[in-house]
Amino acid sequence: MPHYTAPTKDMQFVLHEMLKVSEQQITGYGDLDADFTSAILEEAGKIAMDVTAPLNVVGDEEGCVLENGVVRTPKGFKEAFDTVAEGGWMGLDMPEEYGGQNMPYIIQTAVGEMLSSANMAFNMYQGLAHGAMSAIVAHGTDDQKETYLPNMIAGKWGGTMNLTEPHCGTDLGLMRTKAEPQDDGTYKVSGQKIWISAGEHDMVDNIVHLVLAKIPGEPDDIKGVSLFIVPKFLVNADGSLGERNALSCGGLEKKMGIHGNATCVMNYDGATGYLIGEKNKGMRAMFTMMNEARIGVGLQGYAQGVVAYQNALGFAQDRLQGRDVTGAAAPDKPADPIIVHPDVRRNLMDQKAFIEGARAFTFWGSTMIDRAHRAGDKDADDLISLLTPIIKGFLTDKGFETTVLAQQTLGGSGFTREWGMEQFVRDARITMIYEGTNGVQSLDLVGRKLGLNGGKTVMGFFELVKNYIKDNGDHAELKEHFLEPLKAASKDLQAAGMYFMQNGMKNPNNALSGSYDFMHLFGQVCMGLVWSMMAKASYDALENGASDTEFYQTKIATGKYYMARHLPVTRTHLARIETGADTVMELDAANF
Incomplete structure (x- = not known):
């Protein structure tokens, strides 16, 4: 267990x-x-x-x-x-x-x-x-x-977001769900939505569905999409629950993972709905949920890595197999615990270095959300908008990879249900898909976010990294092990952005074919930055006489591992990006 x-x-x-x-x-x-x-x-x-x-x-x-x-x-x-x-x-x-x-x-x-x-x-x-x-x-x-x-806050009622339809996912302009205006100001919502997480369940008295739909006569594309509150039960004027609305769960998806969550087909058959936000501005309102959800999904990705790593570590400390090549680590036992073997150590260090960096990255991003919402900081709002597809895409790719590494640590035991590792792998896999596949996240990053404010936001990020390196460059160990690798990685990221500027305009495929690598390159730079920040905090604590020296020394050692073993991959991503679109687009569709 x-x-x-x-x-x-x-x-x-x-x-x-x-x-x-x-x-x-x-x-x-x-x-x-x-x-x-x-x-x-x-x-x-x-x-x-x-x-x-x-x-x-x-x-x-x-x-x-x-x-x-x-x-x-x-x-x-x-x-x-x-x-x-x-x-x-x-x-x-x-x-x-x-x-x-x-x-x-x-x-x-x-x-x-x-x-x-x-x-x-x-x-x-x-x-x-x-x-x-x-x-x-x-x-x-x-x-x-x-x-x-x-x-809803009290947990008596639930809530959902309804976007996807059987014939359209990312291209929401193709949706067919309609909202017919009524004389009393309400709308009759009709259509089918699929893959609706928590769409129906028995833990609450009411479920408040937020549903994207088109109002007849309005633009028949994404510009004509509006958002509606469609509750499972209508709410009376005194706040009590009224009659059941004309909506139902038409089925449950049979899925690879997250079996405990109800993934529903939702049918709306003239259900009463209430416009939320402005008419034809549904995507703007929905993106309040989607951006929060994308950061939340990035969190889910690394969170599965956290629990998988914990179980892999416990197994590696207990499982006896073979002997340490430098001499028996447990001579009183028939074999040494597998954590003594370098390749198992590499596996565990990959996991540990990722999840701790991912936590720091996500928490740092959360402070930007607070700074934007609580301090009215537009720069922070723009920066988290730039980083959101990276948090979602990069952290879920690597989070899933981490669960696989953890499963691998257990060998054959990891493939059996008894040890639970295969569930972490299956559950983590969805994070790379929902709330916009990671390919879509990379397209959003390169196609939309790089040009935010005429490029000023991404340039602001580069300046942030540059200033951090400059401000802390007098610390010899931090500079050698963290700041110099971060500087090299940041230069790779800037070179990739320059390639897009020089080659993407004349052929957009040159940018889009490199977008996935760019998302990962950017994610690596962000991880390098937060690991540098954690290392500085750890060096400061040690220099100030912190009592728990082991914790800070461990943090620094883990960060050094990340900077030395993972951050250099930015050069590979840059090399791929600079090959352009020719090799990606060369084959005719019929020749695949």
């Missing part, structure tokens, strides 16, 4: 020593002292370890069942959901006036990592509701907020 341990100590290090959250000039951050965040993380960690993690295998083995239009979730899910709701965990960063705790998004991120590692399928139910709440907060009327948010 796999286990999970909440990594609260490392989270505290990232929050307080790398990011220094309580010193940042962001509303609410002054309250985030180490004692306060420790109390929150420790309590959330207990829920993750004691309440939701034990249900991870249960959810995978039982799955969800559709019975008479109702989806039955796995045994124990309802009770666990109630426990999470009663603790106020669903509204951590939601407005206090509707029952939330108004904490910064960075706290939501830290708690979300633990709950995702413990039981990804279970956490998706509240994750989808959180996205819907965020959209209502940002775009809903006062009446809509008062009608839906209190019960």
